[in-house]
Amino acid sequence: MSHKHKAKIQMIFEHPVSGNIDVKRLLAALEHYGVEVEITKHNKARLIFNQQELIMALSHRNDLSKDSIAKLRHYLEEIGLTPDKM
Numbered sequence: 001m002s003h004k005h006k007a008k009i010q011m012i013f014e015h016p017v018s019g020n021i022d023v024k025r026l027l028a029a030l031e032h033y034g035v036e037v038e039i040t041k042h043n044k045a046r047l048i049f050n051q052q053e054l055i056m057a058l059s060h061r062n063d064l065s066k067d068s069i070a071k072l073r074h075y076l077e078e079i080g081l082t083p084d085k086m
Helices: 002-012 023-032 066-079
Strands: 036-039 044-049 052-057
Touching: 002 023, 002 066, 023 036, 023 044, 044 066, 052 066
Parallel strands: none
Antiparallel strands: 036 044, 044 052
C-alpha cells in the first residue's frame, strides 16, 4: 500500500503541476508518513511534522489549487519528505 502513498506525494513534485490531486488521498498519504493532519472548521488542513506547521486552504471540489500545491511542495522539502528521500 505504501507505493500508492508515495505516488500521491510524488504528484506534488511533478512539473508541470497536476491540477487533479485528490485531497483526501493525499492527506492519507501524508499521515502514512507521519504528518499529523487536522481539518479545521473553516475547511483548512493543518499539517504538523516535527513542530513544523503548514495551514493550507481546501477547496470544496476536493482538489488543490496550484498555489496550495506550491506551498505544500516547499513544506515537504523543509521536513524532508521528498520522493528521493522516501
